[in-house]
Amino acid sequence: MTSQGAVTAADPGAAVTRRASARRVTGRTPGGTGRPGRDRGRKRLEILFFVAPALALMAVFVVYPVFSAARMSFYRWKGFGPMVDFVGLQNYARVLADDVFTDAVVHNFVIVFASILVQLPLGLALALLLNRRIRGRGLLRTIIFVPYVLAEVIAGVVWFQLLQPRSGLLETMLTSVGVPVPEQGFLGTPDLALATVFVVLTWKYLGLAVLLFLAGLQGVPDELSEAAQLDGASWWQTQRRIAIPLLAPTIRTWVFLSMIGSLQLFDMVWILTGGGPANATTTMATYLVSQGTQRSNFGIAGAASVVLFLIGFALAVAYQFLVLRRDTKDA
Amino acid sequence: MARRATTYGRGGPLVYLVAAAVVAVTLGPVLYGALGGFRSNEQLARDPAGLPDPWVLENYRGVVTNPDFWRYALNSTAVALITTVVAVLAGVMAAYPLARYQFRFREPLFLVFVLGLLFPAAVAIVPLFILVTRDLQLGNTWWGIALPQAAFALPTTVVILRPFLMALPKEVEEAAMLDGASRVGIFWRIALPLSMPGLVTVGVLAFVASWNAYLLPLLLLQGDMRTLPLGVADYSTEHSADTAGVLAFTTIAMIPALMLFLAMQRRIVSGLQGAVKG
Incomplete structure (x- = not known):
């Protein structure tokens, strides 16, 4: 120098x-x-x-x-004084034996798979629909993306009001058309709470899927579908045989983002149910936050964090190897 | 992009019907909140699905004259601005050598940021809470929340900005170098202004993420330092009997994010697509 x-x-x-x-x-x-x-x-x-x-x-x-x-995660520590009480893998044993945690893992995976099985076809259908030359397409695209921009908390608070047992708008509307509603409300019934949270999440995040798919469809050359059209293919055939296959890389990336997001789910659950009723909607993140900050079981929270990270990491690596590698190879 | 007009793929009545249903479901809850804010609790209880009759302004007036609301809005704004400036500046500085220099550890260094994408804040939340409140003594401050948020925004920022910087023409920088400008000078006076569109994109993403954040503020901020999402959540539990008030509070809290989105729609969309491709 x-x-x-x-x-x-x-x-x-x-x-x-x-x-x-x-x-x-x-x-x-x-x-x-x-x-x-x-x-x-x-x-x-x-x-x-x-x-x-x-x-x-x-x-x-x-x-x-x-x-x-x-x-x-290797210590028993309540947050005071030095971390000295080394307990080896005991925290992991306790976390993995805790039904609340294993249920939380199951809930995370239910959301992971439900998102793919429901939001993917729905998002794809809406993207194909909005890709048509219809009036007000730009406005439609803006509107469908609005829920994504709102904070999960704000969306959650509005939905919490909508879902109020008896007095809420949703139950009033369902009752008026003769659909039976659960006694404790949708969020208060253990069997329905997770599904209800999922519906709200779908409302919130479908816009992102649609937006990404629409962007992917922009990359599909018009010539291809025009050629197919000249050969007598129907609109649906060109979508199925041309647009959707060409959209595959975008779909694979969306699936990846959706999986990672579902594993980290916290805000919406915390606002809508706080993990209840009877732990029916806990996720790994709500579990470790309540262990760490409300009960000061820092060792337990640490072990849960590591498990959450390992699951996410394993899923990411596996997905990268099995699915996404195809995209990078093509590129 | 000019699309050729064909009669193909136009919407029939069914398409418009589906589109209308989608709009209703998407905007329904938002409109319910906004209209509910114009009704009294008595109106809401009598007919949850009704329109305001008469229109009540009290709830909204209550929110905008509530000093707490402005306090939360100020905190949210300050935290989001600090997060954005720190994340964008540190991010573009890191992305620059990753895009422009050749060195042995370039790809491993980039991989550090890519791997950072896999660490959600939730994993580190409890140690972060201890670190910020005890070790750094930054609990319940703007910087205490903004710095970790900026750190977690960095991976996305670098991953989006690197290809963006790579795509910028090198000629201007080379000419400046021939004129004897230093690397840092070139970065500051040439690369930074040229990459402004990319910076705006990542900046908007970081701002929106911070504005909407809940988990970290929930653990780190109390009382007067709370941000809008915390304020909304707490208001709705503290005033659970006052549904109309809660709806008015929530609706007003939505406005800044919605306005930012409408103004920056293109940037947000292109940023998200960039994140997906990157």
Whole structure:
């Protein structure tokens, strides 16, 4: 660094010329590895300068807390004093033996699969529909995306009012057309609560699926469907044989995002049911938050965090290998 | 993109019917909230599905004259602005060498950010709570919530910005380098202004995520420092008997996000698509 400074001070022009000629010779981009040694030290410092703030933030607020959660999981710790009571894998044993937690895992996976089975066909159908040349298409696209922009909490509070037992709008409407409603309300009946949460989630997140699919459909060349049309294919046939297959990469990516989101589900459940009734809607995230902050069982919360991360990571890696790899290979 | 007009794939009556149903289901709850705010609790109890009759302004007036509401809105705005500035600045700085320099650890470094996408805040929430409140003494402050949020927004920011920076023409930067400009100067005066559209996109995404965030604020903020989502949630539990008041409060809390969305619709959409492709 000092020698570089000396050179520049003595003859600034020479350094620049040399740098430029070095680039011409090696044909690399600026900052290429082909530069002489003294530039390299300077380049390292520059790289460090650029990435340091981001890496520092990630280290302090992402990496450290994640490792800290992992460490916490091996101790019995109530949050006071030093972490000394090492219990090995006992917290994991307790978490995995806790019906509330295993049920929470099941609930997360119910949401994962229900999202794919319900939101995917529904989102696809709406995207194909909105891709038609109908009046007010732009407005429709805007409207369908509105729930996605609202905070989960705000959407949750409105739905909580809609779903009020007896006095709520939904029950009043259902009763007026003769549909029986559950005694305790939709959110108060253990068998219906998770399904109700899922319906609200679908309302909230369908717009994202539609939007992404619509964007993918923009990439389907008109020529293809026009050719198919000349060959006598119906609208439905061109969608099924041309549009949907070409949309496959977008669909696979949406499935990935949806899975990760479903595993992390917290806000909506916390607002609508708080995990109840009778733990019928707990998720891994609500479990670890209530263990960690309400009961100060930090070790248990740590173990649950690690399990949540491992499940998400395993799913992500498996999906990457089994499904998404096809996309990167094609690209 | 100019689409050729064909008679193919136009909507029949059935298509319009489905579209109308979708609009009704999508906007129904939002309209219920907005109209409910114009009714009295007595009206709501008598006929939950009715329209305001007469229109009552008391609920909305109550919200906008409620100092707590403005306090929450101020907190939300401050936290979202700090989060956005920190995430975008640190993100574009990190993305720049990842896009422009050749060095041995470039791809592993990028992978760090990609892997960051897999760590949800929920996993680290309890240690984060301890870190921010005890170790950093930043509990119940704007920075205490904004810094972790920025850190969790960084992976998306870097993953979207890197290809964006790569696509910028190199010629201007090379010319500046020939004129003896330093790398940092080039970044500041050339790369940053050129990447403004990308920065706006990731900025809007970070802002909306912060504005809507609930879990981290729930653990870190109390009392006067609460943000709007916390305020809405608490108001609805504290005033559960006052349905009309809750609906008015919630509806007004929706407005900023909706306006931002309408103004920035293109950016949000292209950002999300970028995130998906990246």
